[in-house]
Amino acid sequence: MENKDLILYGAGGHAKVIADMAKGTAWTIKGVIDTNKGGEHLLAKYPIYLKTENLPLYGASRWVVAIGSNAIRKKVVEELRGKPFGIIQDKTAIVSEYVQIGEGTVIMPAAVINVDARIGKHCIINTAASIDHDCVLGDYVHISPNASLAGSVSVGEGTHVGIGATVIQGIKIGRWCTIGAGAVIIRDVPDGCTVVGNPGKIIKQRNF
Template sequence: MLLQLNHLMETEIILFGASGHCKVVVDILQSNQKIITAIIDDNPKTQILLGIQVVHSENFILQKHQKCIIAIGDNAIRQQIVQRIGGDFYRAIHPKAIVSGFSKIGTGTVLMPGAIVNVDAIVGEHCIINTAAVVEHDCVLEDYVHLSPNVSLAGGVIIGEGTHVGIGAKVIQGIKIGKWTTIGAGAVIIKDVPDYAVVVGNPGRIIKSKKSI
């Protein structure tokens, strides 16, 4: 039987992806008194996550008015699902995140506990700003960017679409990082980085190019 969730209230959310990342998104939403009606995932072994029903995608129809979040950490997969399902996406901001009223946060984006987004920063759609990550003033993050825990971006940093910045990495002010780039854990970025690069170390150095996603 198809699950047609056409009775949702404004505060009820559907999540896609029953993973560890999804658990954090559930916690954020519940901290904001939101209701997660269902989690959509194709793993037959997962039927319940944190007490919430997990529904196979074949048994689900997303209605146009329903709000959802793609709760998957992989940037490329998150993009693929967004492009496939469309929908009315919802942003999740933990109550203990600090977000300037002069910043902009795109739909589908998730901010975890202790994350900081400072004045005039722009965070695109379907991004992940993980635990205690810092996005300083005038930074620009394009869509599908993932900042891991304890990442620090100084003022005016620009990060291209789909880039993943590893745990504890640091980026000095005014740096531009290209799209679909991977910045390794603990890297220190002191010069611009091109598209599709893989960068590690202190100072950061390019060790290979992914060519594409």
């Protein structure tokens, strides 16, 4: 039988939501690691340990990096290289059995992911986000609450799609982009762009 003990790395607001929704799943949270907290601090009812402290079932558990920042989440995952990562899906999420989901990804309450979508590693599919058929998300992507991706949209590594944003079908969004809250994306977006407004307009692009 697979070990369903879970360790969260991070003790902020995002981690609170993950801890809360894990109660309705087969996962059992054994503890939380945060480099800035420890001792008497708790995340909900769960103890918080400093990174250097001994953690119950340290070697046997699965991990989820519960940090909202895509860049920081990637950095921590790289520091934890070799650790086994879990996938947490809230009991109210609707996910087709034909969806591929990478390790470390969390799917929040009321999210919908439709048939033949592919979700990368360590992604956040946030509350009531909608991802339609045949979408492809790279690693470390964050789809914010109430954001909607129509069919066959692709989103590159590390991109953050803001709250309530809408992306029409077939659009390609590059790596490490920021799509502003409420933006409507009707054209492809190159790597490193910040896009806001309706229709979406590129206001900044950084070089890689």
